[in-house]
Amino acid sequence: MSAQSESAARFPTAVYAGRLRRAAELTAASGLDALLITPGPDLKYLVGSGAASFERLTCLVIPADPSATPAVVVPTLELAGLAESAVADLGLPVHDWVDGVDPYGVVGSLLPKPGRTAVAEAMPALHVIPLTTALGAPPVLATGVLRELRMVKDEAEVEALRRAGAAIDRVHARMAEWLKPGRTEAQVADDIAAAIVEEGHTGAEFVIVGSGPHGADPHHEVSDRVIEVGDVVVIDIGGPVAPGYNSDSTRTYSIGEPSDEVAAKVAVLERAQKAAVGAVRPGVTAESVDAAARDVLAAEGLAEVFVHRTGHGIGLSVHEEPYIVSGNRIELAEGMAFSIEPGIYFRGVWGARIEDIVVVTADGCEAMNTRPHGLTVLPAS
Structure with a gap:
């Protein structure tokens, strides 16, 4: 070597x-x-x-x-x-x-x-x-x-997470190259997996392409479903960069202009994600960050369609502690790294999720992902 x-x-x-x-x-x-x-x-x-x-x-x-x-x-x-x-x-x-x-x-x-x-x-x-x-x-x-x-990252680990976040952001920035009507989820996923490596990862750990009704399944991966005009598509992707630290970022896309209802609900989701990020700082509990996102959605009648925790720790494993979930009273400390990823899911119709990795700082947090958070509209042809 x-x-x-x-x-x-x-x-x-x-x-x-x-x-x-x-x-x-x-x-x-x-x-x-x-x-x-x-x-x-x-x-x-x-x-x-x-x-x-x-x-x-x-x-x-x-x-x-x-x-x-x-x-x-x-x-x-x-x-x-x-x-x-x-x-x-x-x-x-x-x-x-x-x-x-x-x-x-x-x-x-x-x-x-x-x-x-x-x-x-x-x-x-x-x-x-x-x-x-x-x-x-x-x-x-x-x-x-x-x-x-492992829960509190040192500066070397944080720098690796920064590189991972920047690399996966570059993949999301290229989504219009692949996410087009007439292509299957599997075809899009193959292109994304190749780009994950091209943009600096050592491999693609996971690729979720949830189009239309499949976006309402948080754990959907890919299928042979053909992407259609009007689809809302959840893209959740990540992988490791040397020496093994992972990216994990989700953005939601619309193939053509979305309906007013979809646009309005994703806007609420964007506010919920922003509220949770804003709640992060040393000394607050993990469950309070979960509540910050959940409260915004509940106020708009969307509590029942947010069906998972707000986040999970990340590092050498994609999922590790701390978990950002109700009931977890652990106090956040500078150097902890985790996702902030609220989602809304309308079974059999569509779904949306917005996810960043953040690292707790002395007075708040640093986001490893900087791509636009709202619904990204891609060409319908």
Whole structure:
């Protein structure tokens, strides 16, 4: 890997060193002795490794003592999967193993006994059960530690989210190239997916093209439905930029001039989205931001057609904490990143959604997306 591509694949080594120290400190503060991390977003966050998870155990072992050095247990045949990570630059010991060796015993040998060990909630049971035997006690979930680590983004992460937001904005800016009457949702989606990569993403994570009645299904993806003049079309798209941070932005389009009713209701939705963005600042609760959007819609008789939460956290995963939803009383803090995406859905007829990613700042928030928020009218021919 060249120096340029390695730089794109991960952050500077010092970023990961700081994250590992913080992970050890939070593990100790939680009354735990160690943290065990298998491949997935948490491993990528901590050491920049995109290693895949197979039946053979790969595990990052983080002792609760910040002065102790974390270690990696990995199958010999998968050592190459660590090459793009910061493991070597961090000087972490690597304990590789071959078939016939008990990797769970290797992990156990690196930990104090008896001890209280935490594992990521995505660790397969295939590994949790034999680890229980090796550790002499069942591990607990590390959800609280990992949430605290990843929920507040550092400046390197925020900059990656800015690049992701700008890249997906460039795709939305080109929508008139593809979103035309006579084309199917699937054809439009193929063009959008290619453009997502062209505009700077490493791949297209998802493409939703919900035309006409399909726009009333928030989780519709694509179909062979032919787009028609007069359709309202929901376009929800996103993907990762190096080193793995995601974009996610929704805009709603009209093929030709919309009816007065559609225009008026989307205008209310635009006000609701703006109200929620305006409610974001440190110290307010996640549920209060949800309420800011919901209250605007309720005042116009649209409460019943807003059928999902207002937002979700984003970073190395498209959906992560914090969730912007009623009942979530977590207080927002500077550096938290999440979507603001109220929608209205008229089953079997049409729907609309407006979505930005925002990052909490010292006195409000910064939007990662800047495309126009209202209904965008595209040519009918």
